[in-house]
Amino acid sequence: MKALVLAGGAGTRLRPITHTFAKQLVPVANKPVLFYALEAIAAAGITEAGIVVGDTAGEIRRAVGDGSRFGLRVTYLPQDRPRGLAHAVLVARDFLGDDDFVMYLGDVLVGAGITELVDAFRRQRPDAMLLLARVDDPGAFGVAELDGDTGRVTGLEEKPLLPKSDQAIAGVYAFSAGIHQAVRSLVPSGRGELEITEAVQWLIDRGRDVGSLPVRGFWKDTGNISDILEANRLALESVEPRTDGAVDTESRIVGRVRIAPGAKVCRSRIVGPAVIGPHASVVDAYVGPYTSLAEHTSVTGSGIEYSIMLSGASLDGVHRVEASLIGHDAEVTPAPRVPAAHRLFLGDHSKVQICS
Template sequence: MSAGPTGPDESAALHGVEAVVLVGGLGTRLRPLTLSAPKPMLPTAGVPFLTHLLSRIRAAGITHVVLGTSYRSEVFAEHFGDGSALGLELEYVVEQEPLDTAGAIRNVAGRLREQDIVVCNGDILSGVDLPGLVRTHRDHSADATLHLVKVDDPRRFGCVPTDSDGRVTAFLEKTDDPPVDQINAGCYVFRRPVIEAIPADRPVSVERETFPGLLDSGARLQGHVDAAYWLDLGTPAAFVRGSADLVRGVVPSEALPAGGSEALVLDGAHVAQGAAVTAGSTVGPGCAVEQGAEVTGSVLFAHAHVEAGAVVERSVIGAGARVGAGAVVRGGVIGDGAVVGGGCELLDGARVWPGVELPAGGVRFSHDC
């Protein structure tokens, strides 16, 4: 479901706000997909994932965005240019050495103009109400405001307790007995002087150094807690789930038509009669899905080929890759140009690296190939 255009109150709330999007990570947990493109540029529901985030930022009324880049930095500028196609003014700052989250934020400080800065991690799929986040920040005259989400199992994350007024009281590392179920969701609003006070030219952790230091100094850190959709796309399983949720309309994106659908079949793709493409799957341009094949909750990059009777479930099939007749891929990642021979079975967690050809004949794989 699309968030829709902003109303008058939202536009007023976002006057004097700009955004920073951090897209410098290596995406190692998503390899081999990220060998050919940075994680935020992977095709997600038909477009690079970053397009969904930038479109939501623009829909919220923010027009100036600075991208903090590092790995394959040139790819972002080549695709998005000056941002005008999205109604944005985009600037790029390249991180020469890893600076961690706060260090990367400090690295773009010279391009900032406004007093309130929305900062987003470029690998988080979220339905957060950005105007609402900014209003929380301003209503409490906060130095920094954190989007916090409630999760079923906070033990896997650091948790962030708040008092009755929503003020952050601590940052707690992973624990078997977390006192609250709310965690840092990777989206913030900073006053610009707070960013400028972060040490420059060295790695700085926002959770281990910046936020605890602000608390110790008596600064106001505010929590904005909601039940919005939230997903870290850092693993293949999360990536395919996020793409499917975008296609089905579970999470809003201004880059897609409202309402959602069972499948997104892009221009130049061919799905044969008798093939089934369901559960939010994306079939990229130039792809072919042959008769009797089943593609469920999966992503097929450009020119991938799924042969007759093959089953692809919760998986990513890389550009130009081929899944042979009768093969089964469940929870797998097939790298660009790889071939899964007919009759093979790849189970959850299996990854086939680019260009590798697995022989036909019913071989079962459950590891990297």
Template sequence: MKAIIIAGGLGTRLRPLTYNTPKPIVPVANRPFVVHQIEHLRRHGVEEIILNLHYLSDTIRDILDDGKEWGVKIYYSIEETPLGTAGAVKNAEEYFDDEPMLVFNGDILTDINISQVIEYHKKKGARVTLTLTRVDDPTAYGLILTDAQGKVTRFIEKPSWEQLSTFAGVNTINAGIYVIDPKIFKHVPKGVEYSFERQLFPELLEKGEPIYGFVSDRYWIDIGNPTQYRQAHEAILRNEVAVKIFGTRTDGKIWIGENAQLDKAVKLLGPAIIGQEVKINAETRIKDYTVLGDKVVVGRESSLERAIVWEGTKIGNHVSLTGCIVGFNCLIEDQVQVGEGIVLADNSVLKKGSILRI
């Protein structure tokens, strides 16, 4: 089976992190995010992947090349202008064959059992199978109703709490993973913006086409904003989602990369990921859910807790980072405090004694 990853968005919700780095290669556990998606697809037998790109596409292609490193063949479909979710897939029509294909939203970190979704699709004789997941607050998403056989009966885009009270107990949303019969793309106009969620799927339902929902309780998150990006790392470090992490695992909860230099007086209170060639000086404390990218340097007597620090950043002495994200190649001088929810763009410089809080 072929898969297409829809990854052409601008990543606006993750700015300033995505000004220079397109979302598909934003580091997650110190590896390009899309690589986790590729490896997940490969584990379920997908060997050919079409990557839909738009923003900074050459940067992504330079890293992924032909996909051989991950045991897949990657084809590239480039949008000159944004075409929406269905329009983006239609744009890659030259790579389709007659077999069902998998569509994967480029914002999603998950270990949903794709093999089970494919089997379900075949068993039901569906035109489209939507993977559904349960969330506590469906108002930010699209609620999907199904009957007892799993057949989709209704789409409700971003329901109000009043609407939810009408459907007590229903909290299944579109997880952004579909198995699709390519024949449905005859309903999608070429070269114009067109949405799966708001246009194609409701139109197919109205035409009586069989659309089914496969409900999964496996881990799922949209990493599209800084809060959820940090939550994804916490889930990885709690072993809630299966992804590959580079480094030697110690104490069951800390990964240390090759050639990392940690002073013997460093306190690792983990879970944490320490990248390759990281240097951490004496009496520094690395606390829960901290991720340090490759070649990060941390000075003496600093404290990092729930901090995600990208490659090449230099951190001084007596620095406190809590619940923040620090972009590539930043300089944080001595006695700086960075608080909860702060996001620093690449190459930021914080002078000695600076305090950043929301």
């Protein structure tokens, strides 16, 4: 069995971060989201993975390398532009051959991994098997209808206006080689893309066996900033406390906090779960729960919680920052005080309201 990992999307919902950074490499608990996928694939016993890449191919290659650090052999599969999930299967046709494969979206976080899905697929031998998650807003996802007795998938809809169930496709699929015929039969949807939901529906319409498995533990599609922060919270729930950096006697560490080598904490309070990256600096500061500080970040005379700071970012003299994603080498400082006066240049008959 092989794995096909999709890492070619533009990440428009995460701009401006993704103007200069691949969305699959945004860190959650100080680890790129893509790495969670690769680790899950290796843990399921798969050793060969193809990664579909686009404009950020160079960044993905530098981060992942040949895959050996994950116990994988990685092949990179260029895609000229995102044209739908089913198009990625077309791009990977030669790599996949006639092998079974798992398709894993590179910006999806599955806390319990995919071993159960892979094992169930190997044991039951359906034509396809989908990982499903119950959601509150199914209209934002591909949605599956299920046979209540067998759990088999009887129908699929892509982002329906009137969803027939609350079972969203969680971004992980297992396929036999039969999916290739289904993909070749597709024409672009109204969105101009080749939809994998239509390919799976093609299998269903022809009486093929399409199974499902519910997500165990947490699951998150990290497509926007609020989802990234929530994924960070969920991932930090399992952090183990450990201090490898320097913490002075005037500081207090409360709860599950991991402090990496080279980090220093002086006259500060850190309340976990939180992670402090290598060579980060926390001085005269407060770091609250569900916060990840990447390598070489700096928090001085400031407070931050439920946030992510990427490498090299700094926070200096800012009273409180919450629910924020601060990009690489960004600097956050107090605004200068403004004089307690107003200067106006108003046209005739103007009406102005001023708080004073």
